[in-house]
Amino acid sequence: RKEVEQDPGPFNVPEGATVAFNCTYSNSASQSFFWYRQDCRKEPKLLMSVYSSGNEDGRFTAQLNRASQYISLLIRDSKLSDSATYLCVVRGGSYIPTFGRGTSLIVHP
Amino acid sequence: ETGVTQSPTHLIKTRGQQVTLRCSSQSGHNTVSWYQQALGQGPQFIFQYYREEENGRGNFPPRFSGLQFPNYSSELNVNALELDDSALYLCASSLQVPGSGELFFGEGSRLTVL
Numbered sequence: 001r002k003e004v005e006q007d008p009g010p011f012n013v014p015e016g017a018t019v020a021f022n023c024t025y026s027n028s029a030s031q032s033f034f035w036y037r038q039d040c041r042k043e044p045k046l047l048m049s050v051y052s053s054g055n056e057d058g059r060f061t062a063q064l065n066r067a068s069q070y071i072s073l074l075i076r077d078s079k080l081s082d083s084a085t086y087l088c089v090v091r092g093g094s095y096i097p098t099f100g101r102g103t104s105l106i107v108h109p
Numbered sequence: 110e111t112g113v114t115q116s117p118t119h120l121i122k123t124r125g126q127q128v129t130l131r132c133s134s135q136s137g138h139n140t141v142s143w144y145q146q147a148l149g150q151g152p153q154f155i156f157q158y159y160r161e162e163e164n165g166r167g168n169f170p171p172r173f174s175g176l177q178f179p180n181y182s183s184e185l186n187v188n189a190l191e192l193d194d195s196a197l198y199l200c201a202s203s204l205q206v207p208g209s210g211e212l213f214f215g216e217g218s219r220l221t222v223l
Contacts, residue, residue, distance in 0.1 A: 008149075034211075043199060043214035044152065087151050089212075095140070095203075096165040097212065099151035 001026050004090050006100035013107055017078045021103045023088030024070045033064055033071045036087040038102065044087055047073075078107045112136060113202050115215035123223050127188045130218045132200030134181040141183040142212070143175060144199040152199055158183055187220075195222045 006023045013019050025033075033050035048055065050062040050071050061074040071090075075082055088100040112135035122128050134141050140159045144152035154167035158177035172188040181202070187194060197219050201212035 004151075006151075036212075043216050044212075045214070046211045049211075096154055096157060096167075097142070098154065099144075101149070101151040 002100075003027060003098045004088055004100040006088050006103050008101055008103060010104035010106050013078055013105070015078055015080060015107055015109055017107075018074065018076045019078060019105065020072055020074045021086055021088075021105075022070050022072050023090075023100050023103075024068075025088075025090045025098075026069070027090070027092060028066075028069060030069075030090045030092055032091040033062075034089040034091075034097075035060075035062055035071075035073050036089055036099075038085045038087055040084075047086070075105075078105075080107050080109065083107045113200060113213050113215035115198075115200050115218050117218055118216065119219045119221075121221045121223060122190050124190055124192060126190050126222075127186065128190060128220060130185045130187075130198050130200075130220075132183045132185070132202075132215055134183070134202035135213050138202035138204055138213070139181060140203045141177055141181060142201050142203070143183070143185045144201065145169075145194075146197040146199055146217070148196075155185065190222045192222050195220060 035047040036044040037047045038044040050064045054063040059076045063072045085102040087102045091097045114133045116131050142157040143155040146152040157165040161177045174186045177183045197217045199217045201214045
């Protein structure tokens with residue numbers, strides 16, 4: 001089993017739709033969780049950290065479920081500019097990050 | 110602007126050759142990590158340096174080696190290149206502080222091995 005698993009997609013959604021991605025992780029000792037966004041042929045950039053209580057940043061909501069060992073990202077009112085690959089990242093106590101393979105999102109008009 | 114710069118941006122090598130990739134960290138960051146990203150995959154952790162010492166390594170053979178310098182810049186060296194080494198190599202800098210996590214990536218070095 002991979003340490004961090006994501007559905008690669010692509011998720012094809014119309015503008016204005018709500019879309020959700022999940023990411024599961026295998027190491028129950030994992031301590032910190034993030035979503036990164038990567039545009040085509042560009043470097044990953046932090047979208048948001050994921051906190052135990054859940055957190056929201058505008059149209060984006062991230063949640064952590066430690067019992068089931070998954071994190072989620074919800075995007076509301078999708079924009080064309082949200083088209084990208086969304087990478088789930090999990091870190092343990094050694095600060096070493098493990099990336100999922102990413103979920104591709106395509107938002108169409 | 111992340112402040113992390115990598116060089117070269119693109120390079121082509123042949124099997125068996127050696128390559129050195131360079132990374133300048135963002136100002137104030139004491140940790141640098143390197144990743145290999147194959148097409149359609151997420152970045153795979155190669156190793157991490159904290160204050161010039163390697164303090165974490167992923168599942169990569171010893172022909173992948175690195176250095177971090179006193180100014181926190183870094184090099185990734187790959188010996189005896191193989192075709193499968195063709196990938197985007199990303200460098201990221203960060204502050205190794207408990208609870209901190211943000212990685213600031215450079216634009217990467219795209220290596221093609223023929």
